[in-house]
Amino acid sequence: MEICKEFGEQIQNIKDRKPLVHHITNYVTVNDCANITLAIGASPVMADSVHEVEEMVSIASSLVLNIGTINEEKLISMIKAGKKARELNIPVVLDPVGVGATAYRKEAVDRIIKNVHLDIIRGNFSEIKTIFGLQGQGKGVDSEEIHSEKEYMEEAIYVAKELSKKLDSAIALSGAIDIIAEGDKVAKVFNGHEIMTKVTGTGCMSASLIGSFLGAKVEAFKSAIFGTASMGISGEMAYEALKQKENQGIGTYRVNIIDSIYNLNYENICKRAHIEVEG
Amino acid sequence: MEICKEFGEQIQNIKDRKPLVHHITNYVTVNDCANITLAIGASPVMADSVHEVEEMVSIASSLVLNIGTINEEKLISMIKAGKKARELNIPVVLDPVGVGATAYRKEAVDRIIKNVHLDIIRGNFSEIKTIFGLQGQGKGVDSEEIHSEKEYMEEAIYVAKELSKKLDSAIALSGAIDIIAEGDKVAKVFNGHEIMTKVTGTGCMSASLIGSFLGAKVEAFKSAIFGTASMGISGEMAYEALKQKENQGIGTYRVNIIDSIYNLNYENICKRAHIEVEG
Amino acid sequence: MEICKEFGEQIQNIKDRKPLVHHITNYVTVNDCANITLAIGASPVMADSVHEVEEMVSIASSLVLNIGTINEEKLISMIKAGKKARELNIPVVLDPVGVGATAYRKEAVDRIIKNVHLDIIRGNFSEIKTIFGLQGQGKGVDSEEIHSEKEYMEEAIYVAKELSKKLDSAIALSGAIDIIAEGDKVAKVFNGHEIMTKVTGTGCMSASLIGSFLGAKVEAFKSAIFGTASMGISGEMAYEALKQKENQGIGTYRVNIIDSIYNLNYENICKRAHIEVEG
Numbered sequence: 001m002e003i004c005k006e007f008g009e010q011i012q013n014i015k016d017r018k019p020l021v022h023h024i025t026n027y028v029t030v031n032d033c034a035n036i037t038l039a040i041g042a043s044p045v046m047a048d049s050v051h052e053v054e055e056m057v058s059i060a061s062s063l064v065l066n067i068g069t070i071n072e073e074k075l076i077s078m079i080k081a082g083k084k085a086r087e088l089n090i091p092v093v094l095d096p097v098g099v100g101a102t103a104y105r106k107e108a109v110d111r112i113i114k115n116v117h118l119d120i121i122r123g124n125f126s127e128i129k130t131i132f133g134l135q136g137q138g139k140g141v142d143s144e145e146i147h148s149e150k151e152y153m154e155e156a157i158y159v160a161k162e163l164s165k166k167l168d169s170a171i172a173l174s175g176a177i178d179i180i181a182e183g184d185k186v187a188k189v190f191n192g193h194e195i196m197t198k199v200t201g202t203g204c205m206s207a208s209l210i211g212s213f214l215g216a217k218v219e220a221f222k223s224a225i226f227g228t229a230s231m232g233i234s235g236e237m238a239y240e241a242l243k244q245k246e247n248q249g250i251g252t253y254r255v256n257i258i259d260s261i262y263n264l265n266y267e268n269i270c271k272r273a274h275i276e277v278e279g
Numbered sequence: 280m281e282i283c284k285e286f287g288e289q290i291q292n293i294k295d296r297k298p299l300v301h302h303i304t305n306y307v308t309v310n311d312c313a314n315i316t317l318a319i320g321a322s323p324v325m326a327d328s329v330h331e332v333e334e335m336v337s338i339a340s341s342l343v344l345n346i347g348t349i350n351e352e353k354l355i356s357m358i359k360a361g362k363k364a365r366e367l368n369i370p371v372v373l374d375p376v377g378v379g380a381t382a383y384r385k386e387a388v389d390r391i392i393k394n395v396h397l398d399i400i401r402g403n404f405s406e407i408k409t410i411f412g413l414q415g416q417g418k419g420v421d422s423e424e425i426h427s428e429k430e431y432m433e434e435a436i437y438v439a440k441e442l443s444k445k446l447d448s449a450i451a452l453s454g455a456i457d458i459i460a461e462g463d464k465v466a467k468v469f470n471g472h473e474i475m476t477k478v479t480g481t482g483c484m485s486a487s488l489i490g491s492f493l494g495a496k497v498e499a500f501k502s503a504i505f506g507t508a509s510m511g512i513s514g515e516m517a518y519e520a521l522k523q524k525e526n527q528g529i530g531t532y533r534v535n536i537i538d539s540i541y542n543l544n545y546e547n548i549c550k551r552a553h554i555e556v557e558g
Numbered sequence: 559m560e561i562c563k564e565f566g567e568q569i570q571n572i573k574d575r576k577p578l579v580h581h582i583t584n585y586v587t588v589n590d591c592a593n594i595t596l597a598i599g600a601s602p603v604m605a606d607s608v609h610e611v612e613e614m615v616s617i618a619s620s621l622v623l624n625i626g627t628i629n630e631e632k633l634i635s636m637i638k639a640g641k642k643a644r645e646l647n648i649p650v651v652l653d654p655v656g657v658g659a660t661a662y663r664k665e666a667v668d669r670i671i672k673n674v675h676l677d678i679i680r681g682n683f684s685e686i687k688t689i690f691g692l693q694g695q696g697k698g699v700d701s702e703e704i705h706s707e708k709e710y711m712e713e714a715i716y717v718a719k720e721l722s723k724k725l726d727s728a729i730a731l732s733g734a735i736d737i738i739a740e741g742d743k744v745a746k747v748f749n750g751h752e753i754m755t756k757v758t759g760t761g762c763m764s765a766s767l768i769g770s771f772l773g774a775k776v777e778a779f780k781s782a783i784f785g786t787a788s789m790g791i792s793g794e795m796a797y798e799a800l801k802q803k804e805n806q807g808i809g810t811y812r813v814n815i816i817d818s819i820y821n822l823n824y825e826n827i828c829k830r831a832h833i834e835v836e837g
Contacts, residue, residue, distance in 0.1 A: 027306040027585040028313055028325050034586055034758040039808050044758065045656065046586050049629040052662035059659065071328040071352075073629075098324065101338065104331035198541075200313040200323065241805060247520060249541025250318050251534035255809035262756075262807025306585040307592055307604045350607040350631075377603065380617065383610035477820075479592040479602065526799060528820025529597050530813035 004273040007226050008266035010218050015041030019061035019215025024048045024078050026068025029201030036205040039262040042212035048074050053081035061215030063090060064207050068097040070108050082116030091119040091214040095207040100130035110134055119220045122172040122207045125156055132163045157186055172224040174203060180228060182221040189225060190274035191232025193239045199254045206231040225275060233272045234260035283552040286505050287545035289497050294320030298340035298494025303327045303357050305347025308480030315484040318541040321491035327353050332360035340494030342369060343486050347376040349387050361395030370398040370493040374486040379409040389413055398499045401451040401486045404435050411442045436465055451503040453482060459507060461500040469553035470511025472518045478533045485510040504554060512551045513539035562831040565784050566824035568776050573599030577619035577773025582606045582636050584626025587759030594763040597819040600770035606632050611639035619773030621648060622765050626655040628666050640674030649677040649772040653765040658688040668692055677778045680730040680765045683714050690721045715744055730782040732761060738786060740779040747783060748832035749790025751797045757812045764789040783833060791830045792818035
């Protein structure tokens with residue numbers, strides 16, 4: 001497939017350009033985000049003081065915002081950095097971790113969206129649906145009504161597309177099958193393994209990978225696809241490595257994920273990537 | 280032993296219920312706490328903003344407080360979350376990391392205890408003794424006077440029991456032999472390995488495991504026993520895995536601990552658990 | 559070499575003394591800093607609340623300051639802790655992470671230097687040069703003018719020596735060849751591997767190792783040499799372990815580094831250390 005060739009080439013592009021990816025992120029998975037950014041060939045910087053985020057983002061190639069352990073100080077820094085990024089045409093990714101869990105997280109995402117143009121929003125169905133409910137009409141979006149996998153996919157694609165149009169952002173909706181939408185374009189990524197949900201931070205790390213592609217000047221829709229698929233492929237490679245030895249578990253699996261991203265290249269991407277693009 | 284059978288069954292209970300364990304914890308070992316919670320089959324959420332902790336704890340099944348990197352903001356959040364937890368009958372564990380080290384940590388624990396009912400306090404002898412000194416009369420509690428292992432055990436059991444009665448909390452006192460006390464009931468857990476003290480966060484992770492049992496509706500005394508013994512057994516399994524290959528050290532050991540918790544099941548628990556319950 | 563024998567002996571000295579190393583550091587690599595401190599045989603404590611840092615540093619044997627995720631609160635705590643450390647003759651290391659990146663980081667380092675005597679500053683060429691530009695005349699310090707490796711070494715040694723004299727600090731300047739300077743004394747450490755730059759936190763961990771030697775009463779110049787060389791040797795051992803198995807990457811490499819520090823001893827240090835001292 002053409003898309004897989006380009007995917008393989010863009011991995012090399014990241015390694016050549018070594019884009020600086022500025023993160024304002026949570027303290028739970030921040031080390032994994034830094035190491036996964038290095039593993040794919042980009043360069044991470046984590047800085048969240050209101051006194052420096054505008055200057056830091058100015059020297060970066062992309063900005064990753066993650067609300068995992070959001071507080072007022074970080075939120076103000078995110079908005080400052082995001083506005084400056086827009087001014088300088090530096091692309092921005094948002095990972096709205098657990099946005100449906102509390103009113104404060106909803107408010108935080110609302111304030112970010114009102115102040116910052118987001119090139120990509122990356123989240124699971126529940127998170128993306130919550131944002132759609134905040135920003136859209138929420139019509140027909142009720143997980144209670146979803147009875148089959150087919151219904152889930154239709155609903156998820158509908159929400160992703162509509163939110164994309166509403167916010168002029170690409171949407172990366174993670175799940176058993178990942179959905180990427182930008183306007184009427186949709187891609188499905190079939191890579192991944194269910195054990196990935198048993199390690200903290202695979203979502204956060206996906207956002208860092210998406211930020212790495214964005215920082216290497218890959219367009220938003222493709223950055224969302226390639227970042228998501230990089231994590232999915234690495235999740236599969238990590239699982240194969242896990243099964244080579246008995247008595248291993250998610251401690252080893254977490255290490256294997258970063259190893260696998262480090263070992264991504266044109267050949268294993270072309271062999272493993274399972275991506276379908278429509279529209 | 281009956282207790283070991285129940286222990287083995289409750290591990291499956293956690294995997295079935297997948298309780299949400301809300302942590303307000305330190306930034307040193309937070310990633311390990313999240314992954315160990317996932318490894319045993321529960322689901323972690325880390326959130327500490329004063330703007331959301333009450334709402335977050337309301338959807339959780341248990342709350343873990345850890346003062347490892349305490350500051351005023353976190354302390355206020357802990358008290359808010361703890362009060363709300365009590366209101367909703369959600370059980371609370373406290374890990375008073377290093378409480379003896381500074382006046383501020385003593386004050387923090389004092390303020391938590393005055394405002395929040397703690398179902399379980401988990402700490403080492405020095406930490407538990409410090410709290411007993413704060414809250415009790417401190418009579419006869421002087422490590423200078425302890426000359427033998429027998430004297431240590433007597434002293435530790437006395438302090439754990441008295442503090443338990445004073446605060447109406449179960450006490451999990453970690454050491455070469457772990458002591459669990461609730462009122463006049465005492466249990467000893469003989470599992471564990473001394474190399475566990477060479478990795479940061481084994482105490483914090485124990486608190487997360489205790490919180491996982493609590494979240495699965497296991498009573499406080501047994502949650503303290505099972506959480507503590509889970510860590511001890513996993514510490515033994517991790518050490519056995521460490522010795523299978525040369526030139527490994529505490530980097531690998533930390534990974535092995537999380538792997539071992541992931542692999543706990545009825546069979547290896549019944550085979551390995553070494554627990555004595557009295558009273 | 560005499561210096562390597564002493565290096566080997568001082569590793570044992572750390573294990574015997576188990577010095578408490580107080581860190582006020584960033585939340586990205588803090589877990590690695592804690593584990594590497596344990597791995598070499600010292601004991602870490604991370605505490606940054608303004609309400610307790612003076613008391614915490616008072617019971618510590620050394621203090622490590624790291625501006626990786628600096629903010630006003632941490633900066634005030636660093637200065638408080640640093641002043642108290644000086645008062646009590648407790649040695650202080652500074653790792654000025656990314657000091658050249660933003661005006662705020664420059665200001666932060668400036669405020670630290672104006673208030674706290676630093677026994678050792680550990681950074682890469684760019685960071686050390688930035689501080690020299692802030693504190694010195696900056697004469698002849700222009701990376702644009704550096705064309706060869708020889709020129710780089712001359713420039714780096716010049717900057718390290720001059721900054722050392724200006725601030726009365728030992729300087730540990732990391733690079734392909736590490737340079738340690740104190741007044742007119744200079745040492746070169748040839749250990750290390752380039753893959754170390756692909757893992758986040760190797761610099762931060764070096765600072766923790768330097769702090770561990772300092773805490774064991776090793777003089778500043780030698781602490782800087784031994785801490786730097788410990789990381790370099792461990793980076794080599796970790797790479798050898800990495801190559802023993804296919805498909806590994808920087809996830810495993812990070813684990814190997816901590817394992818290797820844990821396994822440092824008189825024998826492998828004497829065999830591997832490659833240090834040259836002049837002046």
